[in-house]
Amino acid sequence: MLPAIGSMAPNFSLLNQDSDLISLDSFRGHNSVLLYFYPKAMTPGCTTQACGIRDSIDRFDRISAKVLAVSPDAPDKLKKFADKEALNFILLSDTDHAVAESYGAWGPKKFMGKDYLGILRYTYIIDIDGRVSHIIQNVKTKTHHLDSLQLISDV
Template structure:
C-alpha cells in the first residue's frame, strides 16, 4: 500500500472522536495546519509516550496554528479512557474498520516476534491549511515525534 502523494489534497475523512463527535478533514481547511498521526493501540507504552509528548507540546503546536489528531483502530470508549488516564488535550479518532488508515497507506503487513499480521503502521502526515499533504513521517520515533514534527513545521510551513 502506498502513501498519498505529497502536494495532492489529503484523502478526506470523517471519523468519530473520543466524545462520539464527528471530525472531518474539511473542518480544518483554511484554518489550521493539521498533524494526523496514526498509532497502533491506545494505552500501550510506545503510544502513551508519543501521545504524552504531544500533550506536553500543546502550546508549541497552538503557536504554529497546528492541530494534532491521533487515529487508531481503537473504539471510542478506549480512546476516552486513554485521554482520561493520560490527561490528553487533543482529539483521538476511532478508525475501527481501518478504512482511513488504508486510504493513507498505513494499514499493512507488520512483523512482531517472528509473526506476520495486518495492522496499523505508525505514520504521521502533515497537512497544510489548504488541505494538501506536505510531509509524511514513516519512521516515527515515539520519544522524539513531537520535536520532529515541530521542527519540520518550523522549517517548511508559514
C-alpha cells in the same frame, strides 16, 4: 498507497474520544494539521508518543496546528486513554481501518515472529490548504512531537 506530497489529503470523518464526528475538511482554510496513526491506545510506545504531543500542545497551538491521532480503537477506549493520560488533542477511532488504508498506514507487520496486518506508525503534515506537505514513515515515539513541530513550522 501513500498520498503524494503536494496532493490533497484524503478527507475523512471519524468519531473522536467523545463520540463526536470530526472531519478533516473542517480544518481546511483554518489550520495546518498533524495527522498521525498509532497502533493501540494505552500501550507503552503509543503512550510515550501521545504524552510528547500533550506536553508540547502549546507549541502546536502557537503555530495554529491541530493534532489528530488515529487508531483502530473504539471511542470509549480512546476516552479512557485521553482521561488517563490527560491528553489535550483529538483522538479518532478508525475501527475498520479504512482511513489508515487510504493513507497507506495499514499494512504487514511482524511481532514476536508472527506476521499480521496492522497500523503502520505514519505521520502526515497537512498544510492549511489541505495538501500533504510532509510524511514521516520512520516515527520515533520519544521524539515524534519535536520532529513533527520542526516540519509543521516549515509549512
